[in-house]
Each structure stands twice: as structure tokens, then as C-alpha cells.
Amino acid sequence: MAKIRVCMYENVDEVVFKSSIYPKRLPAILKGIAIGHCKQKWNKEYLKKVIGKNEVKVHVCKTPQMDFIRKNFIYKTLTFDDFIERASSEKHHEYFLSEDEKYYLRSLGEDPRKDVSNFHQLFPTLSNDLKEPKLFDSESFFSSVLRIGSPGVQLWTHYDVMDNILIQVNGRKRVVLFSPKDALNLYLVGDKSEVIDIDNPDYTKYPLFKNATWHECLLEPGDVLFIPALWFHNVTSLDFGVAVNVFWRHLDPSAYDHKDVYGNKDPLAATRAIQIADRAIKTLHELPDDYRDFYARRIIGKIQSKACSQF
Ligand SMILES: O=C(O)CCC(=O)C(=O)O
Incomplete structure (x- = not known):
């Protein structure tokens, strides 16, 4: 299986991004971008204090590898401070499935069936800490999503139909990406790949997976990863981590399904x-x-x- 490292760029501004990185339609790590004080501030105690008892719906899974197709996780509602305490610990006194269960939060809109997630509206007390890099025109904005996960959590390989920057605020992540041209090698069910254990795939079941090219990178705190629309990504949190990702439209608004709240409904x-x-x-x-x-x-x-x- 061929492996390629994702290209890294230093101190990119809007002009450089739009003229030399964005048109390539390849993933890119942007280093040294100013993202505000969140990197210093968003530790476990601060997050617990600032958001406190607000409730969040989270994924809870017995194993680190979350599998949306076979649904090996449950959804539970927790207060934010309880969620942060659990997600930042390896073993739990109180648990739903097992004492080493894993947690993952993907923020949802006010009405999850109708509204997109807008990080700044949902978490006003954190809003000023994060400066979103200005890399696209504001009228193309689609959504911004807070993502917090336990160490080890691995999110299934999927694609989104929006362009995306994943702002890794703290904690490290391994991200493996596959080109849209590898779609037939990934055994898709809708927007998700059936191949969950990408490091030890069952080649008798998924022989074509051998032909897929890995584009791999390690995200460190403060890094911003550009994920172009339709690029598959598989994300493993190496530490307890906090990230915000921002989706924006690549195509004209009329190309998209207006009922899409996750950014993953096909044009x-x-x-x-x-x-x-x-x-x-x-x-x-x-x-x-x-x-x-x-x-x-x-x-x-x-x-x-x-x-x-x-x-
Ligand atoms: O960082 C993560 O936890 C997942 C990121 C992701 O899937 C996305 O940005 O679309």
C-alpha cells in the first residue's frame, strides 16, 4: 500500500491559501496560523468551569474504533463538565458500557434535525478564545463544529461534501486521508467506508483496500488541516483532544441539498x-x-x- 505524507505549509495567509494551496484540491497542513488564546486556555479545568452543566449528546463506545455502519456505540446525554472529566480519563468510576469506554462529542445544531452546528453560537463563553483562520469568503460558510474525544478514539473513514479546515486546538491526532479517486477501493456504504480497522484490514474481505493510497499526517496542537470536499478521512486521537472544524461550500449553494445539516449529503x-x-x-x-x-x-x-x- 502506497503511503504519502500530507504537505506542510508555514505561516500561510488568505492570499497564499487561495492562490497556491486551495486550487490543488489536496489535503494540506497549515502550521503557525494564529488561532487565538484557545491553545493555552482550553485545558480540562477551564472547559469544565466555563461550560459547566450545559448538556451535550455524546457517542459512547466500548472500543476505541467507532463504527457507524455497524453502530457499535450508543448516544448518551451528559453535562459538559461530566463529559470532559470522563473523556479526559482512561478509567471511569461511573460508566454506561465498560470502565474504559471511550467518549466522542461532535457538536450538533440547536435543533439537530434542522440546524447546522455553529460553534460560536452554541458555545458563546468559548467563542472569543478561538480565532478562525480567514481562508475562504464568509458567504460560503456552512458550519463550525466542536469535537472532543477520549485518547485513542478512532473515527470511521468518511467523506464530507463541504471543504473543511480542522483546527486542532490541543491533543495530537493521526489523520489518514484517501483521495476521492480511491472511492472504489474503500468499500463504501453511503459516505462511509466499511473498512474500520485500516491498520489491520481483512484483505480476504476487502482485497481492493490494498490499492488505496494513504495520505497520512500527525496533527499537533495549533495545526490546521485543510480537507478538501470528497477526500476520505480517518481520524485517531492520540491524546484527549479538542478541535473545531469549519465547513464551507466549494460549489454554488444551489448545488447542495438544503436539508443537509452535517455537510455530508451528496450534491x-x-x-x-x-x-x-x-x-x-x-x-x-x-x-x-x-x-x-x-x-x-x-x-x-x-x-x-x-x-x-x-x-
Ligand atoms: O477530528 C475529528 O475528531 C474528526 C474530524 C472530522 O471528521 C471532520 O473534520 O470532518
């Missing part, structure tokens, strides 16, 4: 194309097996030659 034209493909598959099943196979191959060839840039 409208892609959804329509997938529905048409589902109808084509159903129609092919009206044919005898050998005819179905023949016409399926012809349709695949047509899509490859007319809609894929390279195969």
Missing part, C-alpha cells in the same frame, strides 16, 4: 445520478442473466469513458 445532481443508476440496475434485472451482464458492462464502459477523468 443534488449526484443524488439524482445515483437514483437513475438504481433505476438502471432494476431495469437490467428484467433481462436474462447473460444479457443483463452484457448490457451492464456496456453501461459501465460508457460511464468510464464519458464521466470519469481517468480509470
